Amino acid sequence: MTLGFLIYKIIFVLxxxxxxxxxxxxxxxxxxxIAAFLQDRIGPDRAGPFGILQPLADAVKMFMKxxxxxxxxxxxxxxxxPGVCMxxxxxxxxxxxxxxxxxxGGKVYPLQITDLNIGVLYLFGVVSxxxxxxxxxxxxxxxxxxxxxxxxxxxxxxxxxxxxxxxxIALVMTxxxxxLGQIAADQPGMHxxxxxxxxxxxxxxxxxxxxxxxxxxxxxxxxTELVGGYHTEYSSMKLGxxxxxxxxxxxxxxxxxxxxxxxxxxxxxIARFVHxxxxxxxxxxxxxxxxxxxxxFVFMWVRWTLPRFRYDQLMNLGxxxxxxxxxxxxxxTGGWMMRSEILHFFIK
Amino acid sequence: MITTYxxxxxxxxxxxxxxxxxxxxxxxxSVLYLVITFFTIAGQYVLLNAQxxxxxxxxxxxxxxMVLFLFVIMLLNxxxxxxxHKSLWLKLSATIASGLLLVVLVGSLKNAGTIPHPANFNxxxxxxxxxxKTLFNDFLLPFEVSSILLLAAMVGAVMLGxxxxx
Numbered sequence: 001m002t003l004g005f006l007i008y009k010i011i012f013v014l015x016x017x018x019x020x021x022x023x024x025x026x027x028x029x030x031x032x033x034i035a036a037f038l039q040d041r042i043g044p045d046r047a048g049p050f051g052i053l054q055p056l057a058d059a060v061k062m063f064m065k066x067x068x069x070x071x072x073x074x075x076x077x078x079x080x081x082p083g084v085c086m087x088x089x090x091x092x093x094x095x096x097x098x099x100x101x102x103x104x105g106g107k108v109y110p111l112q113i114t115d116l117n118i119g120v121l122y123l124f125g126v127v128s129x130x131x132x133x134x135x136x137x138x139x140x141x142x143x144x145x146x147x148x149x150x151x152x153x154x155x156x157x158x159x160x161x162x163x164x165x166x167x168x169i170a171l172v173m174t175x176x177x178x179x180l181g182q183i184a185a186d187q188p189g190m191h192x193x194x195x196x197x198x199x200x201x202x203x204x205x206x207x208x209x210x211x212x213x214x215x216x217x218x219x220x221x222x223x224t225e226l227v228g229g230y231h232t233e234y235s236s237m238k239l240g241x242x243x244x245x246x247x248x249x250x251x252x253x254x255x256x257x258x259x260x261x262x263x264x265x266x267x268x269x270i271a272r273f274v275h276x277x278x279x280x281x282x283x284x285x286x287x288x289x290x291x292x293x294x295x296x297f298v299f300m301w302v303r304w305t306l307p308r309f310r311y312d313q314l315m316n317l318g319x320x321x322x323x324x325x326x327x328x329x330x331x332x333t334g335g336w337m338m339r340s341e342i343l344h345f346f347i348k
Numbered sequence: 349m350i351t352t353y354x355x356x357x358x359x360x361x362x363x364x365x366x367x368x369x370x371x372x373x374x375x376x377x378s379v380l381y382l383v384i385t386f387f388t389i390a391g392q393y394v395l396l397n398a399q400x401x402x403x404x405x406x407x408x409x410x411x412x413x414m415v416l417f418l419f420v421i422m423l424l425n426x427x428x429x430x431x432x433h434k435s436l437w438l439k440l441s442a443t444i445a446s447g448l449l450l451v452v453l454v455g456s457l458k459n460a461g462t463i464p465h466p467a468n469f470n471x472x473x474x475x476x477x478x479x480x481k482t483l484f485n486d487f488l489l490p491f492e493v494s495s496i497l498l499l500a501a502m503v504g505a506v507m508l509g510x511x512x513x514x
Contacts, residue, residue: 077376118476122401128411130384139376139422147422154415161411178476197420 013113020093023292024247025055031247031300038304062240069305070233074140081137082234082241088130089248095119096255097184098270103277111265111281114183120168123180123256124161127211130249131157134213137242138230149229152219156314157211163322165199165205170326170333171260184264189271194261199329201261203322208253212246215303219311251295254295255288264292351395358395375421379414386410400476447475 029044032054036043044051099111116122131154131270138150156270174196187193194201196197210217221229231242258264265284309317335342365388368381386409393402477497483491 074374074376077380116399118399118403119408121400123402125406125411128407128415131411131415132418135418135422137379139418149423151419154419158412158415 001336006058008109009113012111016093016098016113017090018073020090020248020251023251023296024244025059027247027250027296028058028243029055029280030296031303034297034300035304038221038301041304053144062237067236067238068233070142071166072142073233074142077136077140077295078233079238081133081140082245083133083134084136085130085245086241086248087233088126088133089141089245089252089287092123092249093255094253095122095180096252096259097181097264098288099281100185100277102281110181111285112181115179118178119180120172120178120183124165124168127164128161129159130211133245134230135224137234141230141233143233145227146230146232149226149232152226153230154214156213156217156219156318159315160207160210160217160322163203163318163326164211166323166326166330167197167207168260170200170330171204173330173333173337180259184259184266188265188266189267190263192261192263193250194265197261197329197333199325199346200333201257203326203329205257206317206322209299212249212253214246214299216306216309217314218303218308219314250296250299251292254292254299257295258288258291264288293329355392355395358388358391362392376418379418379421382417383410384412386414397475399474400479 029051033043033051035041044054047053047057069075087124095116097110097112097115101109102109112213134153135150138146138153141147171183171193172178172191175186177183177186183193213221220230222237231239234242265288267287268275270280270283270287274283362385365381365385369378369385372378372381386405390402390405390410393399393405
């Protein structure tokens, strides 16, 4: 590894970090505009043209608000909670392939921070750690509503992780690799995994909604029952971190869904028109972001369309419907892959 | 060279956080220190090029088991008043017993010697492809038997969770 390559990696990490934050910031604006559109309102329109500066105004408001730490709280953990939430949200972007490799002056520059050969497991591990930020924050607040919100969040995430993991196993069986770069590269043109794993995709997207605590699974912050959920006691930018982490998670989940099931940076017929690999890389980046934007829109569309589940309904859906369905998906996938052997066994 | 320094750093951190697990007054702090200890041990696995083991270690221990620990401790809301007070004799005998165990462990490991480094050691053995091939070719029966063990534990947990058995 040369020094130039190291500098390239550092710059690339910073760019991805900046893009993640920018997309998350403007997701808050998009969420308000989409909510307004679905509810036949105008939405934010005061700050700048079409309210385009609204996220900036929100950020200033968040920073300027009074910082309150309850005197009965566990001070250290109270501060660590939102930080852990933000950290785990930002860590997942590392393994996502943002485009095919670029070739400048004879050197290959991959548009992926690191292509771990256990990328899928890394992703799953970081997602399973995401629950700590919420639990620590909720417990350290020393408030019954916060604790209940935190416990709801963690039990929900643990329950849906199982179905998510099994649907990922079925995907890994068909792709034969755990590296996200390889998974994206194996779906050229229209050979997207969603056509091979439709049921797996459905389970995965439902679990992604539950893991990001988005409606209709936003029970941890169910205001009619729990005041504000796990962040009841938080104010100022610490509250901002919790809310912001949700938007980053949404962005990363959309990126993961696009990479796993919708071909990542691949687009059908593009190889016929563009031959230069560098232009292909740039276009791939644009395609991936188009797909990500679409899935972020789906997240918001669902939030403002469906009502929230009741808690027992949530648990029933997770344990009694999604897990059996995902195991069925696993069996079908395994059976299909072994079809010639099975046929041979019965015909002989 | 850098891996040696990393090894010593990680070993120091895991021992330090392991001690903090024991010495922390608050049970929730203990659990969180234990989570950090698991991370340092996962770092050791990465140094041994056993990335799959490291990832599974994080997913299973830090991501699932410790969350359940935290869950239970938070719900129990342990504090000074509910803490059971053991008598002095019990504490003394526990200290002596665990000290004797330490002596036995040190004594048995002292003469174990260092394992010679195999000449043709395959450094890629910990990668998922090799691990899978080894598990499903050489150790198929133990692997399947351990999966049945886990299944039995799951069935047992479901039976215990039932309110009444008809």
